[in-house]
Amino acid sequence: MRGPAAVLLFSFLVCLEWSVSPLVFSASLGNQxxxxLRQLLETVPSSGRLPLGRDQVRLHPALREFYPARGFAPAWVSDQGTLPxxxxxxxxxxxxxxxxxxPEDYHLDVINSLLGLAADSPRNNLLFDPYWMARLDLLLTDGFLWYASDHLQGRQAFVEHRQQSRRENGADPAxxxxxxxRRQRLQAALSDLVPxxxxxxxxxxxxxxxxxxxxxxxxxxxxxGVIRPNERDGRVRLLxxxxxxxxxxxxxSGDExxxxxxxxxxxxxxxxxRHGLAVDGVLGPRTLVELNVAVEERIRQIELNLERWRWLPKTREKRYLQVNIADFSLKVVENDQVVMSMPVIVGNEYRKTPVFSGQMTYLEFAPYWYVPPTILREDKLPIIKRNPGWLKKNHYEIVPWSGAREAIDPERIDWKxxxxxxxxxxxxxxxxxxxxxxxVKFMFPNRFSIYLHDTSERHLFQRRVRLFSSGCIRIERPLDLAQYLLESQGWSCREVFDAVERDAPLRVSLNRPMPVQxxxxxxxxxxxxTMNFRRDFYLRDLDMEVALEAWREGN
Incomplete structure (x- = not known):
């Protein structure tokens, strides 16, 4: 139910069914x-859609608990009309x-139509019909519930996209x-919803x-067309x-x-x-692409990222580590100040790094690398079967599933x-x-088995687009981060250097877990x-656009 045509149609239907009783005070209007409201909610089908005129309104699931809990008493209207x-x-x-x-998602057009008719009633010596007063009250409540849900959990259209973050928020809209x-603090409640x-x-x-x-x-x-510094070109005026x-x-200046x-x-x-490009002052192909992105697309990009903000907890830790996948960057923040930053390498387009939050609880120096099942199946096993000697040459070993320390001799395995x-x-x-x-690796246990770690391929940090991992996040300066995390536990730089030179893993628990986003x-x-934009390498912006369009068509 969107657009001027729908509003006009609805207003026309309301006018047809409007009560024309004389304007007299009715003490029973609230009871009516x-x-x-009771009959209305009892007759709403399981689909949760309320028929209004020739259209249907999708109601918030919490409506079914809100009104019964208050004895179906209206929340926004009284015998004298609408409340302030x-x-x-x-x-x-x-x-x-x-x-x-x-705003249209919260029935604003329909509510305004009903309120306009309500305002006209006293001037025409008419009383607003309880039938429509109940629907007005319900739509106002439903508008609040959806507005609150959109801020507390994110919009329904993106339920699949925000599942990864699994944000815990105990606030119930109803x-x-x-x-x-009850506390007469609606204004404060609405303000508190906005991050x-x-x-x-x-x-x-x-x-x-x-x-x-x-x-x-x-x-x-x-x-x-490429334009370099100090070159003359008619297109420079447009630039x-x-x-x-x-x-x-x-x-x-207007001189040249x-x-x-x-x-x-x-x-x-x-x-x-600002756009994560090579900063060379040359008008090249990649820069031209970003320059010519329409302002409407930038607006949509900002809107989608405001949505992502609403998926985060309302209160943020004073100290946390944040990775922005799209920017290939890591920041450590204390009291809203960035105290450390560095480039990172993230998952490639086939093994994308997920979005989630966690608590870093320990570090492991000189770690083993346990080969993930996918890499074992697709990459390593074919090589091993061709040449079992490859294992020893490349410092691999096979340990029993039972957890026994002694490695299995690959020469005793029938690889065929x-x-x-x-x-x-x-x-x-x-x-x-x-x-x-x-x-060293930095562990924050999670269902994705994702963590931060050092890398043996340090040359990849010289690349501007760093989509090279299998999902985990490689960081450029792991020893700096380790020193930062362990300094409060009395670790010196020498001790950190000694730990990474070990030939066996050393696990060090953090006395103070570090929140990770x-x-x-x-x-x-x-x-x-400074307004920053980045390319949608994982096409997650596009996925959100498609999801929102599909949701609107179905609702």
């Missing part, structure tokens, strides 16, 4: 509404668009509303800015016009409009940095009969410079106000 709390709720629903949400109404983190608020501000850019017509498209709209450092001069190169480098399903033990690689886990942000704002 209670009866209507209605305006408080409507202000929040109207402002939902500032967070990238759709109980939250009941508490807010208070500065990063979320900054992204909201940028959403507003990009929407204003769209209203003004967006930005010009720059034709293809300057484009950069002037989004780059804060874009201050150009066709010259890619120093101020233009400075603005172009600013754009490249071995398959991935009957492999004789656990395949692992010994600690050392050859080990893909490097010198593995995120996928393709749009965010730095504390200094």
């Amino acid at each position: 509404i209670e009866v209507e 709390l209605v305006d408080v709720l409507l202000d929040a629903l109207r402002d939902a668009s500032s967070e990238g949400l759709c 109980k939250l509303l009941d508490h807010a109404l 208070s983190h500065a990063g979320y608020r900054r992204l909201m501000q940028e959403l507003d800015r990009y929407r204003r850019i769209a209203v003004m017509g967006g930005w010009p498209s720059v034709p293809s 300057k016009a484009r950069l002037q709209i989004t780059e804060k450092v874009a201050v150009f 409009p066709d010259l890619l001069d120093a101020p233009t190169v400075r603005a172009l480098r600013s754009f490249q940095k 009969k071995v398959k991935a399903g009957n492999f004789p033990g656990v395949l692992r690689q010994k600690p050392g410079p050859w080990n893909p886990l490097g010198q 593995i995120l996928y942000w393709t749009a965010w704002v730095d504390p200094d106000g």
Whole structure:
């Protein structure tokens, strides 16, 4: 039920069924509404869709517990009409668009139509019919419940996408509303739903800015072709016009409009940095692609990442480690200040790193690498069957499934009969410079078996796009992170260096577990106000777009 046509049709149907009784005070109006609400909820089909005119409204599941718990008493209307709390709720629903949400999802058009007719009733000496008063009350409640759910758990359209994070949030929308109404703190309850983190608020501000850019017509498209610093080209005028709209450092003189001069190169480098590109001041193919992304697409990108923010816990730890998969970066944050940052390598397009949160509880120096089943089946087993001597040459050993310490002699195995399903033990690689886990791994137990670790392929950190792992996260400076985590436990740099040189694993528990957030942000704002965008390497933005479109078509 969306769009002007639906609203007009609904208003017309309401007018047809409107009561025309004289305006007299009726002490039983509240009781009549209670009866209507009870009958209404009892007749709602199992699909949870309420017929209204020729359309249907999908109701929040919590409605069935909210009204019975209060004896079906209306929450928003009384004998005298609507309560002042209605305006408080409507202000929040109207402002939902500032967070990238759709006010229409909360029945705002239908509610406004009913409220308009309610306001006309006294002027025409008519009393608002309990039949429609009950439906108005129910729609207001339903609007609150969906609005609260969208903030507390994320929108229903993205239920599959947010499952990975498994965010625990004990707030129940129905109980939250009941508490807010009883304590007369609806305004506070609505405000508390909006994430208070500065990063979320900054992204909201940028959403507003990009929407204003769209209203003004967006930005010009720059034709293809490479332009280097100090070269003259007619397209530089368009480039300057484009950069002037989004780059804060874009201050150009009008002396040589066709010259890619120093101020233009400075603005172009600013754009490249904000988009995770090679910062070289050259207008190349990759830079052109990002320059010519439409403002509407950037707006949608910001909206999707505001949604991802709402999947996070309302309260954030003062100290945490955060990985942004799309940015290939790790940050350690203390009291909203970044105290350490470094590049990371994440899962490739076939073995994507998942989004989730955890608690880092221990480190393991000089770790064994236990070969995952998929890699064993697809990569290692064919090599071993061709040449069992490859195991010893590459520092691998097979240990019994029973956990016995003594390794199995590969020469005693009939490799012709071995398959991935009957492999004789656990395949692992010994600690050392050859080990893909490097010198240390950082463990935060989770259902994905994902962790941070060093790597033997350090040259890969020189790449700008770092999609090379099988899901786990390789970090550039593991010893720095280890020293940071263990310093409060009395570890010196010398002790860290000694630990990584061991020929057997050493597990060290953290006295103070470190919260870990593995995120996928393709749009965010730095504390200094810099708006950043990244390519959707995993196509998760696209997946969310498709899911939202499918959800709207079905609802």
